[in-house]
Amino acid sequence: MSALQAIQQQMLQAVLAEKAPPTNAIRSDDIADVESRLAIYRHGYRIRLRDALRTEFSGLQCMAGQRFDALLDKYIDAHPSEHYNIRWHGSGVAAFLAYARPWRDKPQLAEMARLDWAISTAFDAANETSVGMAELSSVPPDAWANLQLLMQENLQLLGSLYNIDAFRRAADNGAPRPRLRRFDQAHQVMVWRKGTTVHYRKLDPDEWPVLAAAMRGEPFASLCVTLAQHHDESAAMPRMVALLQGWLEAGLIRGLATV
Amino acid sequence: MSTCPAPSSYANNVAMAMTSTTSSGALPYLGYGLGLRVEHYESLLANPGQVEWLEVVSENYMVSGGLPLVWLDRFRERFPLVMHGVSLSIGSTDPLDDDYLARLAALAQRIEPAWVSDHLCWTGVQGVNLHDLMPLPYTEEALDHVVSRVKRVQDTLKRRILLENVSSYVSFADSQLTEWEFLAAIAERADCMILLDINNVHVSAMNHGFSSLDYLRGIPVSRVHQFHLAGYEEGEKLIIDTHDAPVSNAVWDLYVEAVRRFGRVSTMIERDDNFPPLAELMAELEHARQLAEPLLRDAA
Numbered sequence: 178m179s180a181l182q183a184i185q186q187q188m189l190q191a192v193l194a195e196k197a198p199p200t201n202a203i204r205s206d207d208i209a210d211v212e213s214r215l216a217i218y219r220h221g222y223r224i225r226l227r228d229a230l231r232t233e234f235s236g237l238q239c240m241a242g243q244r245f246d247a248l249l250d251k252y253i254d255a256h257p258s259e260h261y262n263i264r265w266h267g268s269g270v271a272a273f274l275a276y277a278r279p280w281r282d283k284p285q286l287a288e289m290a291r292l293d294w295a296i297s298t299a300f301d302a303a304n305e306t307s308v309g310m311a312e313l314s315s316v317p318p319d320a321w322a323n324l325q326l327l328m329q330e331n332l333q334l335l336g337s338l339y340n341i342d343a344f345r346r347a348a349d350n351g352a353p354r355p356r357l358r359r360f361d362q363a364h365q366v367m368v369w370r371k372g373t374t375v376h377y378r379k380l381d382p383d384e385w386p387v388l389a390a391a392m393r394g395e396p397f398a399s400l401c402v403t404l405a406q407h408h409d410e411s412a413a414m415p416r417m418v419a420l421l422q423g424w425l426e427a428g429l430i431r432g433l434a435t436v
Numbered sequence: 437m438s439t440c441p442a443p444s445s446y447a448n449n450v451a452m453a454m455t456s457t458t459s460s461g462a463l464p465y466l467g468y469g470l471g472l473r474v475e476h477y478e479s480l481l482a483n484p485g486q487v488e489w490l491e492v493v494s495e496n497y498m499v500s501g502g503l504p505l506v507w508l509d510r511f512r513e514r515f516p517l518v519m520h521g522v523s524l525s526i527g528s529t530d531p532l533d534d535d536y537l538a539r540l541a542a543l544a545q546r547i548e549p550a551w552v553s554d555h556l557c558w559t560g561v562q563g564v565n566l567h568d569l570m571p572l573p574y575t576e577e578a579l580d581h582v583v584s585r586v587k588r589v590q591d592t593l594k595r596r597i598l599l600e601n602v603s604s605y606v607s608f609a610d611s612q613l614t615e616w617e618f619l620a621a622i623a624e625r626a627d628c629m630i631l632l633d634i635n636n637v638h639v640s641a642m643n644h645g646f647s648s649l650d651y652l653r654g655i656p657v658s659r660v661h662q663f664h665l666a667g668y669e670e671g672e673k674l675i676i677d678t679h680d681a682p683v684s685n686a687v688w689d690l691y692v693e694a695v696r697r698f699g700r701v702s703t704m705i706e707r708d709d710n711f712p713p714l715a716e717l718m719a720e721l722e723h724a725r726q727l728a729e730p731l732l733r734d735a736a
């Protein structure tokens with residue numbers, strides 16, 4: 178190991194550790210001792226990561242309340258940052274909360290972190306085009322059965338048993354913390370970006386299997402079959418029209434293709 | 437057009453900035469600028485005042501799409517831009533991050549900045565990122581290491597870069613050179629330029645007990661191409677470079693000495709936290725102009 182490498186590794190350990198192991202690599206003088214010099218770097222590392230994570234996980238902050246800072250500190254201690262962009266340290270928070278005690282006993286926290294992180298990644302995902310009504314209505318009637326709706330690549334579906342969207346909405350609007358609700362069945366929250374604005378909303382129970390099928394690239398005929406499992410024949414058709422209109426308005430469809 | 441800063445000199449600066457990106461020769465002089473921060477997006481576009489150029493933090497725009505790049509393009513239409521990175525980690529003993537360099541090069545291609553800068557430091561090792569500007573030991577070994585990496589970065593970006601002196605709180609027993617000897621040697625041997633942060637010179641001088649004037653005198657005049665001005669916080673024993681306060685009197689005094697020595701150098705106020713209204717930063721920038729211009733006129 179080179180001398181430079183050795184110094185950098187010692188510094189790294191001194192910053193990550195609670196207390197610095199003694200080192201004679203660093204000069205001490207009348208101005209300040211080694212320990213107070215290192216403390217500045219150690220303190221700065223934690224503050225910077227905490228600030229960056231706070232910005233990305235506003236829903237989690239709302240849900241965790243007073244436990245939020247302790248939760249961040251445990252995560253920061255357990256996982257040194259690896260990405261040059263400090264924001265990206267947020268990519269591991271949901272997984273950490275899902276396995277680490279005591280948080281794994283409160284699965285709503287990991288689910289909340291997943292929503293926050295999905296919103297964060299959608300914010301600067303690649304720009305995509307979106308299809309309008311004119312394009313869709315120009316598809317000839319006999320081509321619809323094999324029509325493929327190409328959905329936005331930045332579109333994400335997150336399953337949850339809790340009202341996570343309500344916590345994020347409260348954080349976004351500066352509203353008081355909502356009551357935690359647990360549903361009997363998992364529902365889906367959709368996260369996507371239209372233009373430069375990130376949106377999220379809970380999907381209706383009949384909407385998500387259809388949307389999921391579209392995201393898998395299934396043709397329109399099979400989307401209709403999926404929807405028909407939730408409605409009788411007379412209701413399915415107008416419901417499908419309403420779904421399509423909603424998706425177009427939300428800018429969810431980036432293109433059309435044929436299977 | 438009425439809201440543009442000094443239209444004729446502005447157009448001139450844009451023209452100079454544009455030509456500089458295609459030649460390996462002299463970098464343009466841009467005048468008095470600010471670091472672009474999200475907090476001031478709206479107010480700066482609405483009222484650019486006498487701000488002549490902007491420095492953008494490269495990493496904030498090394499993204500795939502969305503709002504950051506929309507804002508960046510808006511500012512690109514109105515101001516000459518320079519790119520300032522915090523994660524190059526030029527001094528690390530980990531390999532240079534090729535993905536990072538590719539994204540940096542792509543951003544430079546997109547916005548054609550007047551120049552690209554980062555810091556003379558390391559930000560992590562063994563795959564861990566400390567998100568801090570860690571100082572190097574000032575040794576021959578570190579010198580060789582950094583010089584070879586600056587050359588590689590400059591080859592990749594096809595331009596000379598500027599390296600900035602950082603504020604530091606530790607120094608190493610191994611160091612054989614002073615900080616300014618080290619910085620000067622890197623600039624000469626790697627053929628790169630220097631971004632001199634006047635505040636950081638002062639902070640490090642106080643923390644390590646050297647003379648900030650010795651520092652200035654040790655830096656070759658021809659290498660300095662940009663000044664940063666910023667504020668710090670008094671700690672218990674050390675002073676902390678927070679870049680979150682107004683420029684201190686000591687730093688204004690040192691700036692005057694720097695202008696005397698280095699002459700006409702593009703200057704900006706760098707505020708990273710505790711953001712005041714834009715007007716306060718503009719007033720600080722105006723103060724820099726008022727201090728420097730009479731000296732520069734006398735010298736001419």
Ligand SMILES: [Fe+2]
Nearest residue numbers: 600633664706
């Ligand atoms: Fe600086």
